[in-house]
Amino acid sequence: MAITGRPARRGAARLDRQRILDAARALCDEEGLPALTMRRLGAELGVDSTAMYRHFRDKEALLSTLIDELFLDIAEPPANAPWRDNLREIMRSWWRIYRDHASLAQAMAGQADDEPQLFHLTDWCLRELLRAGITPAEIGHAYQAVYNHTVGHGLVAAFSPWITNTTDRDGQRRTYAALDPAIFPAAQASAWVLYPDPEEVFADSTELLLDALEARGTRL
Amino acid sequence: MAITGRPARRGAARLDRQRILDAARALCDEEGLPALTMRRLGAELGVDSTAMYRHFRDKEALLSTLIDELFLDIAEPPANAPWRDNLREIMRSWWRIYRDHASLAQAMAGQADDEPQLFHLTDWCLRELLRAGITPAEIGHAYQAVYNHTVGHGLVAAFSPWITNTTDRDGQRRTYAALDPAIFPAAQASAWVLYPDPEEVFADSTELLLDALEARGTRL
DNA sequence: GGGCTTTGTCAACGACGTTGACAACGTTGT
DNA sequence: ACAACGTTGTCAACGTCGTTGACAAAGCCC
Numbered sequence: 001m002a003i004t005g006r007p008a009r010r011g012a013a014r015l016d017r018q019r020i021l022d023a024a025r026a027l028c029d030e031e032g033l034p035a036l037t038m039r040r041l042g043a044e045l046g047v048d049s050t051a052m053y054r055h056f057r058d059k060e061a062l063l064s065t066l067i068d069e070l071f072l073d074i075a076e077p078p079a080n081a082p083w084r085d086n087l088r089e090i091m092r093s094w095w096r097i098y099r100d101h102a103s104l105a106q107a108m109a110g111q112a113d114d115e116p117q118l119f120h121l122t123d124w125c126l127r128e129l130l131r132a133g134i135t136p137a138e139i140g141h142a143y144q145a146v147y148n149h150t151v152g153h154g155l156v157a158a159f160s161p162w163i164t165n166t167t168d169r170d171g172q173r174r175t176y177a178a179l180d181p182a183i184f185p186a187a188q189a190s191a192w193v194l195y196p197d198p199e200e201v202f203a204d205s206t207e208l209l210l211d212a213l214e215a216r217g218t219r220l
Numbered sequence: 221m222a223i224t225g226r227p228a229r230r231g232a233a234r235l236d237r238q239r240i241l242d243a244a245r246a247l248c249d250e251e252g253l254p255a256l257t258m259r260r261l262g263a264e265l266g267v268d269s270t271a272m273y274r275h276f277r278d279k280e281a282l283l284s285t286l287i288d289e290l291f292l293d294i295a296e297p298p299a300n301a302p303w304r305d306n307l308r309e310i311m312r313s314w315w316r317i318y319r320d321h322a323s324l325a326q327a328m329a330g331q332a333d334d335e336p337q338l339f340h341l342t343d344w345c346l347r348e349l350l351r352a353g354i355t356p357a358e359i360g361h362a363y364q365a366v367y368n369h370t371v372g373h374g375l376v377a378a379f380s381p382w383i384t385n386t387t388d389r390d391g392q393r394r395t396y397a398a399l400d401p402a403i404f405p406a407a408q409a410s411a412w413v414l415y416p417d418p419e420e421v422f423a424d425s426t427e428l429l430l431d432a433l434e435a436r437g438t439r440l
Numbered sequence: 441g442g443g444c445t446t447t448g449t450c451a452a453c454g455a456c457g458t459t460g461a462c463a464a465c466g467t468t469g470t
Numbered sequence: 471a472c473a474a475c476g477t478t479g480t481c482a483a484c485g486t487c488g489t490t491g492a493c494a495a496a497g498c499c500c
Contacts, residue, residue: 015478038457050458051479059457109329109379114395119404122396126406140413144383144421152372159329159375163364175334176342184339186346193360201364205429212428234496235447258488270489271448279488 015047017055017065024066025104033103063107064115070097070104071117077124083131084210090124091150095202098154105158122147133217142213149209153202162195169195235267237275237285244286245324253323283327284335290317290324291337296344303351304430310344311370315422318374325378342367353437362433369429373422382415389415 023044028036038059042049056062074093077086098105125146126139134142157163162172176184176191243264248256258279262269276282294313297306318325345366346359354362377383382392396404396411 037455039455048480049456050481053458054478106329109375110326119396119399119407123399123404123407126410130406130410136410136413139410140416141421141424143410143414144416144418145425148373148376148421149369149425152374152376153368154372155329155375155379156368156372176339179339179343184343186350187339187343190346190350190356190359190363193356194363196360196364198364201361201368204361205365205369205432208428208432209425212425257486259486268449270450273489274447 015045015051015055019045020052020055020062021066021069024062025069028103029101033106036103063104067104067108068115068117070101071115071121073097074117074121076120077128083128084214087125087128087132087146087213088206088210090121090128091146091206092203094121094150095154095157098151099157099164099198102158102161102164105155109155129213129217132213134213138216142216145209146213149206153205157198157202163198235265235271235275239265240272240275240282241286241289244282245289248323249321253326256323283324287324287328288335288337290321291335291341293317294337294341296340297348303348304434307345307348307352307366307433308426308430310341310348311366311426312423314341314370315374315377318371319377319384319418322378322381322384325375329375349433349437352433354433358436362436365429366433369426373425377418377422383418 020041024036024041027041027044038052039049042051045051052062056065074090074097077089098108122143126143129139129142129146162168173191173194176187176194179188179191181188240261244256244261247261247264258272259269262271265271272282276285294310294317297309318328342363346363349359349362349366382388393411393414396407396414399408399411401408
Protein backbone atom coordinates (compact mmCIF):
# COMPACT_ATOMS: atom_id res chain seq x y z
CA MET A 1 0.00 0.00 0.00
CA ALA A 2 1.05 3.61 -0.44
CA ILE A 3 2.74 5.82 2.08
CA THR A 4 0.41 6.33 5.00
CA GLY A 5 1.40 8.69 7.75
CA ARG A 6 4.52 10.83 7.65
CA PRO A 7 7.82 9.26 8.77
CA ALA A 8 8.34 12.14 11.21
CA ARG A 9 6.17 14.91 12.65
CA ARG A 10 6.45 18.03 10.54
CA GLY A 11 7.93 21.06 12.23
CA ALA A 12 6.01 20.72 15.43
CA ALA A 13 6.80 18.88 18.61
CA ARG A 14 4.24 16.68 20.31
CA LEU A 15 0.90 18.13 21.14
CA ASP A 16 -0.22 18.69 24.68
CA ARG A 17 -3.05 20.55 26.35
CA GLN A 18 -1.01 23.67 27.02
CA ARG A 19 0.25 24.03 23.46
CA ILE A 20 -3.29 23.75 22.19
CA LEU A 21 -4.57 26.26 24.71
CA ASP A 22 -1.83 28.76 23.87
CA ALA A 23 -2.47 28.51 20.15
CA ALA A 24 -6.20 28.83 20.68
CA ARG A 25 -5.78 31.85 22.90
CA ALA A 26 -3.47 33.57 20.42
CA LEU A 27 -5.82 32.79 17.57
CA CYS A 28 -8.91 34.34 19.08
CA ASP A 29 -7.09 37.25 20.70
CA GLU A 30 -5.68 38.20 17.30
CA GLU A 31 -8.46 37.30 14.90
CA GLY A 32 -11.55 36.96 17.03
CA LEU A 33 -13.70 34.08 18.12
CA PRO A 34 -15.00 33.12 14.66
CA ALA A 35 -11.41 32.41 13.58
CA LEU A 36 -11.13 29.74 16.24
CA THR A 37 -12.19 26.64 14.29
CA MET A 38 -10.76 23.20 14.83
CA ARG A 39 -9.44 23.12 11.29
CA ARG A 40 -7.72 26.49 11.63
CA LEU A 41 -6.36 25.60 15.03
CA GLY A 42 -4.94 22.37 13.64
CA ALA A 43 -3.31 24.24 10.77
CA GLU A 44 -1.80 26.70 13.22
CA LEU A 45 -0.26 23.82 15.15
CA GLY A 46 0.86 21.95 12.03
CA VAL A 47 -1.47 19.14 12.83
CA ASP A 48 -4.67 17.55 11.56
CA SER A 49 -8.00 19.17 12.41
CA THR A 50 -8.97 16.21 14.55
CA ALA A 51 -5.78 15.86 16.54
CA MET A 52 -7.07 18.04 19.38
CA TYR A 53 -9.77 15.54 20.22
CA ARG A 54 -7.12 13.39 21.89
CA HIS A 55 -6.69 16.14 24.49
CA PHE A 56 -10.16 17.71 24.82
CA ARG A 57 -13.51 15.99 24.67
CA ASP A 58 -14.87 18.60 22.29
CA LYS A 59 -14.57 22.23 21.36
CA GLU A 60 -16.69 23.37 24.26
CA ALA A 61 -14.37 21.71 26.76
CA LEU A 62 -11.42 23.45 25.14
CA LEU A 63 -13.17 26.79 25.34
CA SER A 64 -14.15 26.18 28.93
CA THR A 65 -10.56 25.50 29.94
CA LEU A 66 -9.41 28.52 27.99
CA ILE A 67 -11.81 30.74 29.89
CA ASP A 68 -10.95 29.32 33.27
CA GLU A 69 -7.30 30.10 32.58
CA LEU A 70 -8.11 33.78 32.26
CA PHE A 71 -9.32 33.98 35.82
CA LEU A 72 -6.06 32.61 37.22
CA ASP A 73 -4.71 36.15 36.90
CA ILE A 74 -6.92 37.27 39.76
CA ALA A 75 -5.23 36.62 43.08
CA GLU A 76 -6.89 36.11 46.44
CA PRO A 77 -7.04 39.48 48.21
CA PRO A 78 -5.06 39.92 51.44
CA ALA A 79 -7.12 39.00 54.48
CA ASN A 80 -6.22 42.05 56.53
CA ALA A 81 -6.60 44.84 53.96
CA PRO A 82 -9.74 47.00 54.06
CA TRP A 83 -12.71 45.20 52.52
CA ARG A 84 -13.46 48.10 50.25
CA ASP A 85 -10.02 48.07 48.64
CA ASN A 86 -10.17 44.31 48.25
CA LEU A 87 -13.58 44.30 46.67
CA ARG A 88 -12.70 47.14 44.35
CA GLU A 89 -9.58 45.34 43.21
CA ILE A 90 -11.47 42.10 42.50
CA MET A 91 -14.10 43.94 40.52
CA ARG A 92 -11.54 45.87 38.53
CA SER A 93 -9.51 42.79 37.61
CA TRP A 94 -12.66 40.92 36.72
CA TRP A 95 -13.88 43.70 34.49
CA ARG A 96 -10.49 43.97 32.78
CA ILE A 97 -10.60 40.31 31.81
CA TYR A 98 -13.71 41.02 29.79
CA ARG A 99 -12.23 44.15 28.27
CA ASP A 100 -8.91 42.57 27.36
CA HIS A 101 -10.33 39.34 25.97
CA ALA A 102 -13.46 40.44 24.21
CA SER A 103 -13.63 37.43 21.94
CA LEU A 104 -13.48 35.03 24.86
CA ALA A 105 -16.02 37.08 26.75
CA GLN A 106 -18.37 36.27 23.92
CA ALA A 107 -17.75 32.59 24.58
CA MET A 108 -18.04 33.08 28.34
CA ALA A 109 -21.49 34.54 27.97
CA GLY A 110 -22.77 31.64 25.98
CA GLN A 111 -22.16 28.88 28.46
CA ALA A 112 -22.91 28.00 32.06
CA ASP A 113 -20.60 29.58 34.61
CA ASP A 114 -19.32 26.44 36.27
CA GLU A 115 -15.65 27.22 35.83
CA PRO A 116 -13.72 26.34 38.99
CA GLN A 117 -12.01 29.72 39.22
CA LEU A 118 -15.33 31.53 39.24
CA PHE A 119 -16.23 29.78 42.46
CA HIS A 120 -13.15 31.26 44.06
CA LEU A 121 -14.03 34.71 42.81
CA THR A 122 -17.53 34.41 44.20
CA ASP A 123 -16.22 33.21 47.52
CA TRP A 124 -13.81 36.11 47.82
CA CYS A 125 -16.52 38.63 47.03
CA LEU A 126 -18.85 37.12 49.59
CA ARG A 127 -16.09 37.23 52.18
CA GLU A 128 -15.49 40.91 51.62
CA LEU A 129 -19.20 41.62 51.76
CA LEU A 130 -19.43 39.87 55.11
CA ARG A 131 -16.46 41.90 56.30
CA ALA A 132 -18.26 45.04 55.16
CA GLY A 133 -21.00 44.24 57.62
CA ILE A 134 -23.64 43.04 55.17
CA THR A 135 -26.05 40.77 57.01
CA PRO A 136 -26.65 37.20 55.80
CA ALA A 137 -30.19 38.18 54.91
CA GLU A 138 -28.94 40.89 52.57
CA ILE A 139 -25.91 39.22 51.11
CA GLY A 140 -27.67 37.59 48.20
CA HIS A 141 -28.97 40.92 47.06
CA ALA A 142 -25.62 42.60 47.59
CA TYR A 143 -23.59 39.97 45.79
CA GLN A 144 -25.95 39.94 42.85
CA ALA A 145 -25.56 43.70 42.58
CA VAL A 146 -21.78 43.34 42.55
CA TYR A 147 -21.86 40.49 40.03
CA ASN A 148 -24.30 42.20 37.69
CA HIS A 149 -22.37 45.43 37.85
CA THR A 150 -18.98 43.90 37.15
CA VAL A 151 -19.93 41.31 34.56
CA GLY A 152 -22.51 43.62 33.04
CA HIS A 153 -20.07 46.43 32.40
CA GLY A 154 -17.59 43.81 31.25
CA LEU A 155 -19.94 42.24 28.74
CA VAL A 156 -20.88 45.63 27.36
CA ALA A 157 -17.22 46.52 26.94
CA ALA A 158 -16.55 43.19 25.24
CA PHE A 159 -19.50 43.36 22.90
CA SER A 160 -19.32 47.03 22.00
CA PRO A 161 -16.18 47.59 19.97
CA TRP A 162 -16.78 51.33 19.82
CA ILE A 163 -16.30 51.51 23.56
CA THR A 164 -12.80 50.12 23.75
CA ASN A 165 -11.58 50.66 20.20
CA THR A 166 -10.64 54.23 19.36
CA THR A 167 -11.25 54.15 15.62
CA ASP A 168 -14.64 52.52 16.06
CA ARG A 169 -15.40 55.18 18.64
CA ASP A 170 -14.81 57.95 16.12
CA GLY A 171 -16.95 56.20 13.57
CA GLN A 172 -19.78 55.90 16.04
CA ARG A 173 -19.39 59.53 17.00
CA ARG A 174 -19.72 60.58 13.38
CA THR A 175 -22.78 58.39 13.01
CA TYR A 176 -24.51 60.23 15.80
CA ALA A 177 -23.37 63.63 14.60
CA ALA A 178 -24.89 62.90 11.20
CA LEU A 179 -28.35 62.10 12.55
CA ASP A 180 -31.26 64.30 11.53
CA PRO A 181 -31.56 66.89 14.34
CA ALA A 182 -35.29 67.18 13.73
CA ILE A 183 -35.77 63.55 14.77
CA PHE A 184 -32.84 63.11 17.16
CA PRO A 185 -32.34 66.55 18.75
CA ALA A 186 -30.40 65.52 21.83
CA ALA A 187 -28.24 62.90 20.14
CA GLN A 188 -26.85 65.23 17.54
CA ALA A 189 -26.07 67.99 20.00
CA SER A 190 -24.24 65.58 22.29
CA ALA A 191 -22.45 63.50 19.70
CA TRP A 192 -19.08 65.13 20.07
CA VAL A 193 -18.93 64.32 23.72
CA LEU A 194 -20.08 60.69 23.71
CA TYR A 195 -17.84 57.73 24.46
CA PRO A 196 -15.49 58.70 27.27
CA ASP A 197 -12.82 56.42 28.75
CA PRO A 198 -14.66 53.19 29.61
CA GLU A 199 -12.46 52.33 32.55
CA GLU A 200 -13.18 55.68 34.15
CA VAL A 201 -16.91 55.17 33.74
CA PHE A 202 -16.63 51.74 35.28
CA ALA A 203 -14.48 52.97 38.14
CA ASP A 204 -16.85 55.82 38.96
CA SER A 205 -19.99 53.75 39.01
CA THR A 206 -18.18 51.07 40.97
CA GLU A 207 -17.46 53.66 43.65
CA LEU A 208 -21.16 54.44 43.73
CA LEU A 209 -21.95 50.81 44.41
CA LEU A 210 -19.27 50.56 47.07
CA ASP A 211 -20.69 53.64 48.77
CA ALA A 212 -24.08 51.99 48.92
CA LEU A 213 -22.64 48.76 50.27
CA GLU A 214 -20.72 50.64 52.92
CA ALA A 215 -23.86 52.48 53.97
CA ARG A 216 -25.73 49.20 54.30
CA GLY A 217 -22.97 47.52 56.25
CA THR A 218 -22.56 50.28 58.80
CA ARG A 219 -26.24 51.05 59.09
CA LEU A 220 -26.84 48.62 61.96
CA MET B 221 -39.23 15.78 -17.68
CA ALA B 222 -40.67 14.97 -14.28
CA ILE B 223 -42.87 17.13 -12.14
CA THR B 224 -40.94 20.21 -11.10
CA GLY B 225 -42.47 22.57 -8.61
CA ARG B 226 -45.75 21.97 -6.89
CA PRO B 227 -48.94 22.95 -8.73
CA ALA B 228 -50.01 25.02 -5.72
CA ARG B 229 -48.34 26.30 -2.53
CA ARG B 230 -48.80 23.76 0.21
CA GLY B 231 -50.76 24.93 3.21
CA ALA B 232 -49.15 28.31 3.48
CA ALA B 233 -50.05 31.60 1.93
CA ARG B 234 -47.45 33.77 0.24
CA LEU B 235 -44.38 34.65 2.18
CA ASP B 236 -43.68 38.19 3.28
CA ARG B 237 -41.25 39.83 5.67
CA GLN B 238 -43.66 39.92 8.57
CA ARG B 239 -44.61 36.23 8.35
CA ILE B 240 -40.95 35.32 8.34
CA LEU B 241 -40.20 37.61 11.27
CA ASP B 242 -43.08 36.21 13.32
CA ALA B 243 -42.05 32.62 12.72
CA ALA B 244 -38.43 33.43 13.53
CA ARG B 245 -39.40 35.21 16.73
CA ALA B 246 -41.62 32.32 17.84
CA LEU B 247 -38.91 29.81 17.02
CA CYS B 248 -36.17 31.38 19.08
CA ASP B 249 -38.43 32.45 21.92
CA GLU B 250 -39.58 28.86 22.31
CA GLU B 251 -36.51 26.83 21.45
CA GLY B 252 -33.63 29.24 21.74
CA LEU B 253 -31.31 30.89 19.27
CA PRO B 254 -29.57 27.70 18.06
CA ALA B 255 -32.94 26.41 16.82
CA LEU B 256 -33.21 29.34 14.46
CA THR B 257 -31.65 27.90 11.30
CA MET B 258 -32.76 28.76 7.82
CA ARG B 259 -33.72 25.16 7.16
CA ARG B 260 -35.78 24.92 10.32
CA LEU B 261 -37.39 28.28 9.70
CA GLY B 262 -38.31 27.20 6.19
CA ALA B 263 -39.83 23.98 7.49
CA GLU B 264 -41.83 25.96 10.03
CA LEU B 265 -43.24 28.11 7.23
CA GLY B 266 -43.86 25.16 4.89
CA VAL B 267 -41.32 26.52 2.47
CA ASP B 268 -37.87 25.75 1.14
CA SER B 269 -34.83 26.64 3.22
CA THR B 270 -33.75 29.21 0.69
CA ALA B 271 -37.07 30.98 0.19
CA MET B 272 -36.32 33.61 2.83
CA TYR B 273 -33.44 34.99 0.79
CA ARG B 274 -36.00 36.69 -1.45
CA HIS B 275 -37.00 38.87 1.52
CA PHE B 276 -33.78 39.28 3.52
CA ARG B 277 -30.26 39.65 2.20
CA ASP B 278 -28.95 37.07 4.65
CA LYS B 279 -29.54 35.66 8.09
CA GLU B 280 -27.86 38.57 9.81
CA ALA B 281 -30.23 41.06 8.18
CA LEU B 282 -33.15 38.98 9.36
CA LEU B 283 -31.83 38.93 12.92
CA SER B 284 -31.16 42.63 12.80
CA THR B 285 -34.74 43.40 11.85
CA LEU B 286 -35.99 40.97 14.46
CA ILE B 287 -34.05 42.79 17.14
CA ASP B 288 -35.11 46.22 16.04
CA GLU B 289 -38.73 45.11 16.31
CA LEU B 290 -38.26 44.41 20.00
CA PHE B 291 -37.46 48.02 20.75
CA LEU B 292 -40.68 49.26 19.21
CA ASP B 293 -42.36 48.38 22.53
CA ILE B 294 -40.58 51.28 24.20
CA ALA B 295 -42.54 54.49 23.78
CA GLU B 296 -41.20 58.02 23.86
CA PRO B 297 -41.55 59.36 27.39
CA PRO B 298 -43.89 62.33 28.01
CA ALA B 299 -42.06 65.63 27.67
CA ASN B 300 -43.44 67.20 30.80
CA ALA B 301 -43.06 64.35 33.30
CA PRO B 302 -40.17 64.45 35.78
CA TRP B 303 -36.90 63.45 34.12
CA ARG B 304 -36.18 60.91 36.80
CA ASP B 305 -39.41 59.00 36.24
CA ASN B 306 -38.89 59.10 32.49
CA LEU B 307 -35.34 57.85 32.66
CA ARG B 308 -36.24 55.11 35.11
CA GLU B 309 -39.04 53.94 32.88
CA ILE B 310 -36.81 53.81 29.78
CA MET B 311 -34.16 51.87 31.64
CA ARG B 312 -36.66 49.42 33.05
CA SER B 313 -38.31 48.73 29.69
CA TRP B 314 -34.92 48.37 28.08
CA TRP B 315 -33.75 45.90 30.69
CA ARG B 316 -36.94 43.88 30.40
CA ILE B 317 -36.39 43.38 26.69
CA TYR B 318 -33.19 41.58 27.48
CA ARG B 319 -34.78 39.56 30.25
CA ASP B 320 -37.83 38.53 28.22
CA HIS B 321 -35.98 37.71 25.02
CA ALA B 322 -32.82 36.10 26.25
CA SER B 323 -32.10 34.25 23.03
CA LEU B 324 -32.32 37.42 20.99
CA ALA B 325 -30.19 39.27 23.51
CA GLN B 326 -27.50 36.78 22.64
CA ALA B 327 -27.80 37.83 19.02
CA MET B 328 -27.95 41.52 19.95
CA ALA B 329 -24.64 41.29 21.72
CA GLY B 330 -22.88 39.80 18.76
CA GLN B 331 -23.49 42.54 16.27
CA ALA B 332 -23.06 46.27 15.89
CA ASP B 333 -25.78 48.39 17.47
CA ASP B 334 -26.89 50.34 14.46
CA GLU B 335 -30.55 49.47 14.76
CA PRO B 336 -32.72 52.51 14.06
CA GLN B 337 -34.77 52.16 17.23
CA LEU B 338 -31.63 52.25 19.36
CA PHE B 339 -30.93 55.75 18.09
CA HIS B 340 -34.27 56.86 19.43
CA LEU B 341 -33.60 55.26 22.79
CA THR B 342 -30.25 57.00 23.01
CA ASP B 343 -31.78 60.30 22.07
CA TRP B 344 -34.48 60.03 24.71
CA CYS B 345 -31.95 59.17 27.40
CA LEU B 346 -29.77 62.10 26.44
CA ARG B 347 -32.77 64.41 26.56
CA GLU B 348 -33.64 63.34 30.08
CA LEU B 349 -30.04 63.72 31.19
CA LEU B 350 -30.01 67.27 29.88
CA ARG B 351 -33.27 67.94 31.68
CA ALA B 352 -31.65 66.58 34.85
CA GLY B 353 -29.10 69.35 34.62
CA ILE B 354 -26.14 67.31 33.43
CA THR B 355 -23.71 69.63 31.64
CA PRO B 356 -22.68 68.93 28.06
CA ALA B 357 -19.17 68.24 29.30
CA GLU B 358 -20.42 65.47 31.54
CA ILE B 359 -23.12 63.98 29.42
CA GLY B 360 -20.92 61.46 27.66
CA HIS B 361 -19.83 60.05 30.95
CA ALA B 362 -23.36 60.07 32.33
CA TYR B 363 -24.93 58.43 29.31
CA GLN B 364 -22.30 55.75 29.20
CA ALA B 365 -23.01 54.98 32.83
CA VAL B 366 -26.71 54.65 32.08
CA TYR B 367 -26.11 52.51 29.00
CA ASN B 368 -23.60 50.20 30.67
CA HIS B 369 -25.84 49.79 33.67
CA THR B 370 -28.98 48.98 31.72
CA VAL B 371 -27.53 46.83 28.98
CA GLY B 372 -25.03 45.27 31.36
CA HIS B 373 -27.65 44.06 33.81
CA GLY B 374 -29.74 43.02 30.82
CA LEU B 375 -27.01 40.95 29.23
CA VAL B 376 -26.25 39.26 32.51
CA ALA B 377 -29.92 38.39 32.96
CA ALA B 378 -30.08 37.07 29.41
CA PHE B 379 -26.94 35.00 29.61
CA SER B 380 -27.35 33.63 33.12
CA PRO B 381 -30.32 31.27 33.12
CA TRP B 382 -30.03 30.70 36.85
CA ILE B 383 -30.91 34.34 37.44
CA THR B 384 -34.28 34.36 35.74
CA ASN B 385 -35.17 30.68 35.72
CA THR B 386 -36.35 29.30 39.05
CA THR B 387 -35.33 25.69 38.61
CA ASP B 388 -31.87 26.65 37.41
CA ARG B 389 -31.62 28.94 40.41
CA ASP B 390 -32.22 26.05 42.81
CA GLY B 391 -29.65 23.95 41.01
CA GLN B 392 -27.07 26.69 41.28
CA ARG B 393 -27.89 27.16 44.95
CA ARG B 394 -27.28 23.47 45.58
CA THR B 395 -24.01 23.66 43.68
CA TYR B 396 -22.75 26.37 45.99
CA ALA B 397 -24.06 24.64 49.10
CA ALA B 398 -22.13 21.50 48.14
CA LEU B 399 -18.77 23.28 47.84
CA ASP B 400 -15.98 22.26 50.21
CA PRO B 401 -16.21 24.76 53.10
CA ALA B 402 -12.47 24.45 53.71
CA ILE B 403 -11.79 26.00 50.30
CA PHE B 404 -14.89 28.14 49.85
CA PRO B 405 -15.87 29.23 53.36
CA ALA B 406 -18.01 32.22 52.51
CA ALA B 407 -19.75 30.69 49.51
CA GLN B 408 -21.06 27.69 51.37
CA ALA B 409 -22.31 29.69 54.31
CA SER B 410 -24.18 32.09 52.03
CA ALA B 411 -25.49 29.63 49.47
CA TRP B 412 -29.01 29.49 50.79
CA VAL B 413 -29.48 33.18 50.38
CA LEU B 414 -28.02 33.72 46.92
CA TYR B 415 -30.06 34.63 43.84
CA PRO B 416 -32.77 37.06 44.85
CA ASP B 417 -35.35 38.56 42.52
CA PRO B 418 -33.33 39.97 39.60
CA GLU B 419 -35.73 42.79 38.86
CA GLU B 420 -35.49 44.02 42.42
CA VAL B 421 -31.72 44.03 42.26
CA PHE B 422 -31.84 45.94 39.02
CA ALA B 423 -34.38 48.43 40.34
CA ASP B 424 -32.38 49.09 43.49
CA SER B 425 -29.07 49.69 41.77
CA THR B 426 -30.82 51.80 39.17
CA GLU B 427 -32.06 54.06 41.94
CA LEU B 428 -28.46 54.38 43.12
CA LEU B 429 -27.41 55.56 39.71
CA LEU B 430 -30.33 57.98 39.47
CA ASP B 431 -29.37 59.41 42.85
CA ALA B 432 -25.88 60.07 41.59
CA LEU B 433 -27.16 61.69 38.41
CA GLU B 434 -29.49 63.88 40.38
CA ALA B 435 -26.65 64.98 42.64
CA ARG B 436 -24.54 65.87 39.62
CA GLY B 437 -27.30 67.76 37.90
CA THR B 438 -28.24 69.90 40.89
CA ARG B 439 -24.71 70.43 42.06
CA LEU B 440 -24.14 73.60 40.05
C1' DG C 441 -52.86 36.99 -23.90
C1' DG C 442 -47.74 38.03 -24.35
C1' DG C 443 -43.93 39.77 -21.92
C1' DC C 444 -42.09 41.29 -17.53
C1' DT C 445 -40.80 40.96 -12.73
C1' DT C 446 -41.30 38.56 -8.53
C1' DT C 447 -40.99 34.44 -5.79
C1' DG C 448 -40.36 29.60 -4.46
C1' DT C 449 -37.65 25.11 -5.65
C1' DC C 450 -33.79 22.33 -6.45
C1' DA C 451 -29.05 20.83 -6.53
C1' DA C 452 -24.86 22.06 -5.13
C1' DC C 453 -20.71 24.30 -2.78
C1' DG C 454 -17.66 25.18 0.96
C1' DA C 455 -17.03 25.36 5.95
C1' DC C 456 -18.11 23.63 10.29
C1' DG C 457 -17.80 19.95 14.47
C1' DT C 458 -17.22 15.31 15.16
C1' DT C 459 -16.55 10.04 14.69
C1' DG C 460 -14.31 5.53 13.75
C1' DA C 461 -10.83 2.80 11.59
C1' DC C 462 -6.04 2.69 10.97
C1' DA C 463 -1.03 3.45 11.46
C1' DA C 464 2.95 5.39 13.57
C1' DC C 465 5.00 6.25 17.97
C1' DG C 466 6.60 5.70 22.97
C1' DT C 467 6.78 2.94 26.86
C1' DT C 468 7.14 -1.02 29.56
C1' DG C 469 8.11 -5.82 31.13
C1' DT C 470 10.99 -9.43 30.78
C1' DA D 471 16.54 -6.77 22.61
C1' DC D 472 11.98 -7.59 21.48
C1' DA D 473 7.23 -8.18 21.75
C1' DA D 474 3.03 -6.29 23.58
C1' DC D 475 0.38 -2.40 24.61
C1' DG D 476 -1.62 2.01 25.23
C1' DT D 477 -1.18 6.69 23.26
C1' DT D 478 -1.42 10.01 19.62
C1' DG D 479 -1.85 11.85 14.95
C1' DT D 480 -3.98 10.94 10.15
C1' DC D 481 -7.48 10.08 6.93
C1' DA D 482 -12.02 9.64 4.95
C1' DA D 483 -16.46 10.38 5.93
C1' DC D 484 -21.07 12.01 7.93
C1' DG D 485 -24.51 15.38 9.01
C1' DT D 486 -25.24 20.20 9.74
C1' DC D 487 -24.93 24.95 8.60
C1' DG D 488 -25.41 29.47 5.42
C1' DT D 489 -25.55 30.67 0.85
C1' DT D 490 -25.59 30.82 -4.48
C1' DG D 491 -27.21 30.19 -9.33
C1' DA D 492 -30.15 28.11 -12.66
C1' DC D 493 -34.80 27.08 -13.42
C1' DA D 494 -39.90 27.22 -13.21
C1' DA D 495 -44.21 28.73 -11.52
C1' DA D 496 -47.11 32.87 -10.15
C1' DG D 497 -48.48 37.37 -10.35
C1' DC D 498 -48.80 41.75 -12.87
C1' DC D 499 -49.21 45.26 -16.69
C1' DC D 500 -50.60 46.85 -21.10
